[in-house]
Amino acid sequence: MGRETKKTQGAAYAASGVDIDAASRTVELIKRKARATFRSEVLTDIGAFAGLFQLSGYKEPVLVSSVDGVGTKVKIAIALDRHDTIGIDLVNHCVNDIFTCGAEPLFFLDYIAMGKLVPDQVESVVSGLSRACSDVGCALIGGETAEMPGLYASGDYDLVGFMVGVVERGNILDNRSIQAGDAILELPSSGLHTNGYSLVRKTFNVERSTLNTFYPELGRTLGEELLEPHRCYYPKLKRLLPRIKGMAHITGGGLIDNLPRILPDGLCARIEAGSWSIPPIFALIQQRGGVDQREMYRVFNMGIGMVLVCSPGHVEEVIASAPEARLIGEVTEGRGKERVIVS
Secondary structure, three states, X not given: OOEEEOOOOOHHHHHOOOOHHHHHHHHHHHHHHHHOOOOXXXXXXXXOOOOOEOOOOOOOEEEEEEXXXXXXXXXXXXHHOOOOXXXXXXXXXHHHHHHOOOOEEEEEXXXXXEOOOOHXXXXXXXXXXXXXXXXXXXXXXXXXXXXXXXXXXXXXXXXXXXXXXXXXXXXXXXXXXXXXOOEEEEEEOOOOOOOOHHHHHHHHOOOHXXXXXXXXXXXXXXXXXXXXXXXXXXXXXXXXXXXXXXXXXXXXXXXXXHHHHHOOOOEEEEEOOOOOOOOHHHHHHXXXXXXXXXXXXXXXXXXXXXXXXXOHHHHHHHHHHOOOOEEEEEEEEOOOOOXXXXX
């Protein structure tokens, strides 16, 4: 759909807390940013009731979709009044999700809901969305901005994204070829990405003064660390798809819950502790919050953003193409309750 806002006519609506003029200004501010991401397949302009995308160039196209949010990471952005990276988080999270099937991102839609519409704030959010979409050749084809006083407090907002991609039916990464003896590699995260922020906020009781505190072990302020954008792995890994048997995006649930999602029945993953670098933010959270080690591995990514499974013979080629990748374990036979063993 085109960029829309909830609006009606009349001063009574403004008195209820919904500013129609602000909604119109917001649309004008963000049109250019959205149009800059358009691909040749986009057939509609911003403002239409629906977005049209002409799919071509595929023999047996399979559409791949994902929807997600950024959780309470928005509370950090709000506390620091910095909104230009939260959209990057959202797009990259969704791209990574559909990429685990081998899909190319086609177009993206966003939904922003807030208590009081602030045009410049929305423009800042959309600037991050458009930048991340442009980085992967994805069209920001439309969205919705809803001003809902009474449901959201003034200053609060929520952000949700919808991604649609495509993959040839014969190229779907379905994980069925994974077998015992296969290698498990990781690509590092850039920090927390978009998970665990409710626990972080409880641990640090975050306010602007707390977020602006410099931590030597982080090399920057807590706020700068917590707003570090979610990494996107699509550009780095797309050329390696023929060598990859499976990918797991390590989000909420960490290694413990996400890696089993790609393992066929009868297989488990043995991970070598210490085989990858864990960023200092995780030790800081664990110490300050008194969080159990297993809970840390279930709530946070612990420095791993994406897990790859490939045959042992392809490990060197993968690392040569993605030098940040590290071998961290292997797939083994096992039918126990524990399907990911870190030791």
